[in-house]
Amino acid sequence: MALESMGTIGNEMSDFDKTAMAHGYAKCHSCSNTQAIGEGRCDRCGATLHFRKDLSIQKTLAFLAAAIALYIPANVLPIMYTINLGRTSSSTIIGGVVTLFEHHSYGIAIIIFVASVFVPMAKMLILAYLCMVAKWPKLSSPNQASLLYRVTEVVGRWSMIDVFVVAVLVAMIQLGGIIAVEPGPAALSFAGVVFSTMLAAMSFDSRLIWDSTPRENEN
């Protein structure tokens, strides 16, 4: 039913020779049109054409540095304050997970732990690793690295969940001074972490993983 993978151009060429770049073709970043690079403008939408994203690794590392810098206040400072009968208590992201565990809500504790602790950490480590792979291709097989990149791209936005939880709690729990919830500074810095890791993933060019492949002895 599905007609797919119609074979590549030629059979006896090395991997790099089969790429669009080797043929002078570029894919437009804004309308996905594959075309000869010509004068550097897309025939279909007029955007500037380039073989690879400009300064991809530099930009990725810059956003990554921003994310790491924001990650520290996001974990050290409180994400929200609970005011109960005049007594204020604060909780950090990890503190919130621990409290949930103590209250035996294991399901939610796991969701929050995965979304706000595990995923951002894993994402930053993976992006740093991918930049290294682009530089030193012997570190990993391109298929593995691509899979890591795809997972990072899809999963990234779900980290926002903790910020939304704080937003909803602040709005809902305002009961005439008896109980109140106030947002803490970590909420905003955590949103910053999510944004910068998303931007880092977007500026990374996954084609760089495949570029340095004169790997004739694959399989």
Add this chain to the structure above:
Amino acid sequence: MALYRDFLFDFLMSIFEESTQNTSGRESELIACHQCDLLVEVTELEEGSKAHCPRCSHQLLKKPKGGVSRPLALSIAALGLFGLSNAFPFMSFKGGAGQEQMITLCHNVMELYRHDSQLLALTVFGLVIVLPCLYLVATILILVPMAKGQRHPNFPRLAKLVFALAPWVMVDVFLLGILVSLTKISSMAKVEIGLSFISFAFFAATFSMVVSSMNKEWLWRAWERLETK
């Protein structure tokens, strides 16, 4: 093993050759894989089928079932559901001392704004209210002329906007956030789910369907075809 693989390959090729004979009028074109830059020749797809890169298995092209009318119908439905989820209280919340609190979606943002966290309010407002609205309106503006078979000059600008916005709309994440905070509160007080909450859940589901039915590669191609008509 190698013999078996050759046999399998020949067998698959024979099926493929038959299908090309049946549909000899099909065009084929070159598509560069977005993920690994392999240049692949893809023949025109049937509705509802996908083409994948032979090297990295990334999706090259997907031709959705129902063409333009499916995302159009979904996005109109999503916009309606979004209006509904703003019109009624989201949920009500009863505290121990008899106070009752009812909130709507916009109320949520306003409350954050009142608590000196303007930036946070702006973030939530943007990700959950402004961007989805903008996305849906732009999508409808793109798809209505396409459904009529017209080539609209604003298509390139709007299509660029739509595909740039897609990863930043976090309606589904917000829904999960609400569910988590509901279970957190339920230990403190009684929470009742409002009509808007249900419509918001449906809105989030419909929205995800719109996003997945808008394939960039296919949509631009379809628009280009209209032009040459």
